[in-house]
Amino acid sequence: MGASALNAFGRQLVDLTLNKTRYDNWDLQWFVEGPFWRRTKMDFSRDYKQIPDYELGWMKHGKSLREILDEGQFLHKNLLEYKKTAVEKEAARVNYLIAHVANLVFRTRMLLGETFTFDEMTQGLYDVVCPETDCAKFKEVCEELEQALPGSTSFNDRLVKFKERILVKPEYLLKIIKGTTKAWHDIAVDRMDVTGNSMPRVRVGELPTPDMVFISILFGYDYNHLEYERTFNTLYPWTVDKVMEYIGHENEPGHLTCFEKRTQKFIDTCWPEMSIVSQHSTSNAMGEGCSRFAALNLSFDHSIEKMLDFEREYIFEPAKLDKSLLELMPLWHKFCEVANFAKLEASRYHWDGNWNDEECIHFLERYGFAVKGEGRSIVDGFETKDPGHYVAHYYSLDLAREYFSSLNLDVDSQWAAYEALCSSHMTLKDIKEKKSLW
Ligand SMILES: [Zn+2]
Known part of the structure; x- marks a missing residue:
């Protein structure tokens, strides 16, 4: 046996x-x-995402x-x-x-x-159930942002204006995507034992609909190299927070690093289960949380100042954005994170039949978690191809943060733990229960 x-x-x-x-x-x-x-x-198609x-x-x-x-x-x-x-x-x-x-x-x-x-x-x-978020938290962060946003018009108008001011214009997008991809690649190579050969080739282009973020095409792989191409959509609204959310976590040190590590593990051990990543699975949900943690927390040594330096150098300056807005970014990131939990709660109420579309839209737009007119497309996305999206992507990030802090390790050792997790038999349930990795 x-x-x-x-x-x-x-x-x-x-x-x-x-x-x-x-x-x-x-x-x-x-x-x-x-x-x-x-x-x-x-x-293959260069127009449609293929998975x-x-x-x-x-x-x-x-x-x-x-x-x-x-x-x-x-x-x-x-x-x-x-x-x-x-x-x-x-x-x-x-x-x-x-x-x-x-x-x-x-x-x-x-x-x-x-x-x-x-x-x-x-x-x-x-393999997890996300506890309900206290509604007071939504109100609190909304009020905090309302106080901080410049101007004297309505909260919704100031929100719209702020998002416009941190939007990367299409003509700068390639520079921003290339620059941030390379910067995160360098961090991954510096902090982990990775081959350094797997930086994706990035392009930008108009994809068929604005909600498509990017399409990927794999050209090949072996033990030492993934040859990936990613085309990012110029029609997608690339605000600074979206660049920060997607680039590090989708490429390196996020999913691409995990794919590289799993492929090596598969070749080293012949374990068939290492050859696939299935979206609807507890290890993929763990990967979502951990790759976000690596990109947003580990990459900046848990320092908000270092993260702001990164945003200044690789996004604000090359995209010619107003650098005085940088001081609002810590609060904006916090607001975006809470907004994801608000969407999680709305999707839970919607799924269980407790709220209809209009009630969800009203809730999201009332607190600014969607600007007016934006709520419909968010609600339409709740039950399409990715059920439980907000749990698998954002609650899992919270679980990853709690797990890594429970390890009581310095940042170098946290990188080592992340690297080991990528190709381990750990699951989201395991990290929730703080199971030992070694
Ligand atoms: Zn992801």
């Missing part, structure tokens, strides 16, 4: 996940088939959702059986496989039309 049995279980998880992509288009975030791969044809950035072909065909459910449940049962006699050193891997098969089974039930409450849904997909 041992490794060969676990590899067989892992292989089944991979096969079922690939088969499920036929019914769950956006699920697969990363997939490597073997130790290396090169794109040899240019038969995965990899041609799955026959690998996604062959099973109905019902079969995926039956086989997933059988696999889950077998893993629980295996766990009874598993040896201590296998525990983390067995638990990881059990959790991921459970996520797969749950997502399949959703795709088959079963309905769940919001908390059941995030428990099923990500």
